[in-house]
Amino acid sequence: MAAKTILDQIIAHKRDELAALKVERPLEEVRAEAARAEPPRAFEAALRRDGISLVAEVKRASPSKGLLRPDLDPAALAREYESSGASAISVLTDERFFQGSLGDLREVRHGVRLPVLRKDFLLEPYQVFEARAAGADAVLLIAAVLGRDELQELLELAHENGMAALVEVHDEKDLESALSARPRIVGVNNRDLRTFEVDLATTERLRPMVPQDLVLIAESGIHARADVERMAAAGVNGVLVGESLLRAADVGARLRELVP
Numbered sequence: 001m002a003a004k005t006i007l008d009q010i011i012a013h014k015r016d017e018l019a020a021l022k023v024e025r026p027l028e029e030v031r032a033e034a035a036r037a038e039p040p041r042a043f044e045a046a047l048r049r050d051g052i053s054l055v056a057e058v059k060r061a062s063p064s065k066g067l068l069r070p071d072l073d074p075a076a077l078a079r080e081y082e083s084s085g086a087s088a089i090s091v092l093t094d095e096r097f098f099q100g101s102l103g104d105l106r107e108v109r110h111g112v113r114l115p116v117l118r119k120d121f122l123l124e125p126y127q128v129f130e131a132r133a134a135g136a137d138a139v140l141l142i143a144a145v146l147g148r149d150e151l152q153e154l155l156e157l158a159h160e161n162g163m164a165a166l167v168e169v170h171d172e173k174d175l176e177s178a179l180s181a182r183p184r185i186v187g188v189n190n191r192d193l194r195t196f197e198v199d200l201a202t203t204e205r206l207r208p209m210v211p212q213d214l215v216l217i218a219e220s221g222i223h224a225r226a227d228v229e230r231m232a233a234a235g236v237n238g239v240l241v242g243e244s245l246l247r248a249a250d251v252g253a254r255l256r257e258l259v260p
Contacts, residue, residue, distance in 0.1 A: 040138075
């Protein structure tokens with residue numbers, strides 16, 4: 001029997017976490033809160049700007065790199081991203097493996113005018129309503145952890161609630177599944193979530209298979225201006241950047257260096 005990957009561990013824990021959450025806060029309560037939330041901001045439109053857009057990430061830690069920014073203040077960091085030219089903000093809300101929370105997302109949403117993406121491992125409709133209730137304008141849906149029917153259901157639910165959905169893929173199988181759900185935004189994660197190895201050639205390999213009318217975002221492995229230029233040459237609309245910004249002494253200067 002194959003050893004469990006980090007992704008396997010994350011998903012197993014997420015299912016247990018969800019079971020407990022649904023007892024603590026029933027679905028109808030979360031749905032009602034979602035219905036009262038401020039209207040969503042236009043995430044997709046923010047990514048369809050001229051030139052390369054940059055989605056800047058608020059992330060406390062990662063399984064592969066550990067704690068990234070000990071003094072992290074989500075709202076203050078997001079404001080710095082906004083003033084330095086970011087198009088949107090991604091907030092990692094998984095608690096067990098990334099030390100994030102929906103509280104981080106709320107702080108960011110109240111602190112900036114940019115659209116905000118909830119980045120987490122969404123498996124059920126409950127989490128889509130939970131995201132909207134916290135103020136998310138978009139959700140991440142990972143093709144590798146969702147069956148086709150599940151992906152279709154969550155994508156349609158996000159759209160019904162006025163949110164965008166960034167459908168993440170890593171290989172040809174993921175992309176085939178993603179495209180069957182008719183997404184408007186596709187993200188190619190250059191990091192293999194099973195091994196955490198990163199290769200920018202992943203985006204270059206998959207780009208020709210993504211319809212030109214979709215928004216395409218390259219995720220992971222973007223550390224320097226040369227990486228952004230390489231992804232731009234591959235034909236992406238934008239890049240999602242986390243660790244490179246989070247480890248920078250001057251976050252604003254690093255962001256402007258990546259996407260002037």
